[in-house]
Amino acid sequence: MKSVYILVLNAGSSSQKSCLYQLPLLSLPEHPPAPLWQAHIDWGKTAGIAVVKIKAKNQIQTQEIPLISRPEVMRYVLHTLVSGEFQVIENFNQVTIAGHRIVHGGMKYHLPTVITPQVQEDIRDLIPLAPAHHPAHLEGIKVLSELLPHCRQIAVFDTAFHHDMPLAAQVYPIPYPWYEKGIRRYGFHGINHEYCAQRAAQLLQQPLDSLKLISCHLGNGASLCAIAGGKSVDTTMGFTPLEGVMMGSRSGSIDPGILLHWLRNEGLNGDQINHLLNQESGLKGVSQLSGDMRQILSAREQGHPGAKLAFDVYIHRLAQSVGAMLASLGGCDALIFTGGVGENATPVRAELCKNLRFLGIDCDLEKNQIRGGDHDIATPNSPVRILVITAEEDWAIAQTCWRFQEP
Ligand SMILES: Nc1ncnc2c1ncn2[C@@H]1O[C@H](COP(=O)(O)OP(=O)(O)O)[C@@H](O)[C@H]1O
Ligand SMILES: CC(=O)OP(=O)(O)O
Numbered sequence: 001m002k003s004v005y006i007l008v009l010n011a012g013s014s015s016q017k018s019c020l021y022q023l024p025l026l027s028l029p030e031h032p033p034a035p036l037w038q039a040h041i042d043w044g045k046t047a048g049i050a051v052v053k054i055k056a057k058n059q060i061q062t063q064e065i066p067l068i069s070r071p072e073v074m075r076y077v078l079h080t081l082v083s084g085e086f087q088v089i090e091n092f093n094q095v096t097i098a099g100h101r102i103v104h105g106g107m108k109y110h111l112p113t114v115i116t117p118q119v120q121e122d123i124r125d126l127i128p129l130a131p132a133h134h135p136a137h138l139e140g141i142k143v144l145s146e147l148l149p150h151c152r153q154i155a156v157f158d159t160a161f162h163h164d165m166p167l168a169a170q171v172y173p174i175p176y177p178w179y180e181k182g183i184r185r186y187g188f189h190g191i192n193h194e195y196c197a198q199r200a201a202q203l204l205q206q207p208l209d210s211l212k213l214i215s216c217h218l219g220n221g222a223s224l225c226a227i228a229g230g231k232s233v234d235t236t237m238g239f240t241p242l243e244g245v246m247m248g249s250r251s252g253s254i255d256p257g258i259l260l261h262w263l264r265n266e267g268l269n270g271d272q273i274n275h276l277l278n279q280e281s282g283l284k285g286v287s288q289l290s291g292d293m294r295q296i297l298s299a300r301e302q303g304h305p306g307a308k309l310a311f312d313v314y315i316h317r318l319a320q321s322v323g324a325m326l327a328s329l330g331g332c333d334a335l336i337f338t339g340g341v342g343e344n345a346t347p348v349r350a351e352l353c354k355n356l357r358f359l360g361i362d363c364d365l366e367k368n369q370i371r372g373g374d375h376d377i378a379t380p381n382s383p384v385r386i387l388v389i390t391a392e393e394d395w396a397i398a399q400t401c402w403r404f405q406e407p
């Protein structure tokens with residue numbers, strides 16, 4: 001059977017996930033197939049070091065390599081596709097399509113788009129709205145243009161799913177002309193929220209158009225999405241991926257008066273405020289320990305007061321936002337947990353569901369401990385189902401790319 005090789009680059013705020021899928025030329029599999037090759041680069045764990053994990057041919061290898069420059073590390077990682085013990089293809093020419101998760105499409109883009117020099121310029125212009133993501137996207141695009149010059153590169157936008165949210169959910173209560181200039185609520189993590197909605201319908205064995213879902217994407221970045229009949233009707237992130245719930249090192253929503261105070265009375269400038277809100281806040285800022293939920297959970301167990309407070313604020317804000325999404329939906333058939341925290345942090349799920357029990361969200365604490373696979377962790381009588389779904393951004397991007405094959 002003839003097949004097509006699709007490479008996906010998913011650059012996050014602190015890491016880059018890449019994978020290569022080999023898909024049949026004529027039909028898409030119904031369930032996510034295992035990628036032929038996967039690589040995960042962690043930029044931030046140790047200063048000056050990139051931690052690279054490569055998985056292919058039933059082997060996994062972790063290496064620490066000097067972080068001379070991010071493109072240098074990306075080139076090294078991509079070369080393992082065609083040489084060495086992880087080699088899975090003969091040469092780069094076999095890869096005909098590559099997909100990128102592009103966090104922000106701004107006003108101009110939402111549909112998947114072939115990346116041209118103009119599109120790269122536009123992604124560059126949007127750096128101020130996604131400063132933690134867009135520089136990494138552009139580096140990835142450039143490295144692929146050098147190594148795979150023949151390959152079509154497709155931008156898949158994380159904002160797309162929210163593009164048709166009701167106007168009331170898109171407009172900020174500021175003077176309306178700003179909306180027309182693009183200061184509006186775009187929403188993010190749409191690639192995975194949409195995938196999770198489709199997966200939830202499969203798991204619940206109900207048609208997607210009949211369902212009201214709240215998807216909680218809890219990773220380093222985190223957002224909630226209210227999904228009615230398969231469409232996003234509200235979400236917690238807005239103009240940038242900084243709005244909404246508390247995150248690993250991002251504040252989420254705070255009183256804008258704090259920014260004015262910092263600017264006027266504390267002498268902080270825009271770059272300093274950007275750094276404070278994106279890199280020094282969230283779990284990291286409150287705990288003064290770490291932005292990594294694993295460390296917060298273990299320090300909390302050991303009685304660390306900062307970790308306990310960070311966890312409590314995280315849950316408090318999450319519960320508030322579930323309430324907000326619930327109000328936008330007017331009901332809820334299932335609450336979905338996805339992303340690194342959503343899939344793995346059992347105390348987060350248990351504590352949040354405990355706070356929401358009065359709404360008929362009743363978690364089975366034994367099922368909550370089950371690891372791996374997509375499953376329902378609600379008690380049999382819970383009127384709202386509680387689903388844990390593995391985030392599949394890369395698979396969703398690969399499917400979009402597959403549809404871009406040239407006839
Ligand atoms: N076993 C675990 N228990 C608790 N938290 C976890 C676990 N594994 C991963 N996480 C958390 O998931 C977060 C990263 O989520 P992920 O979705 O991989 O991030 P990204 O947004 O970079 O894609 C980190 O805060 C990490 O601590
Ligand atoms: C949009 C966003 O916040 O992405 P990530 O969670 O990968 O940082």
Ligand SMILES: [Mg+2]
Pocket residue numbers: 012219220
């Ligand atoms: Mg992510």
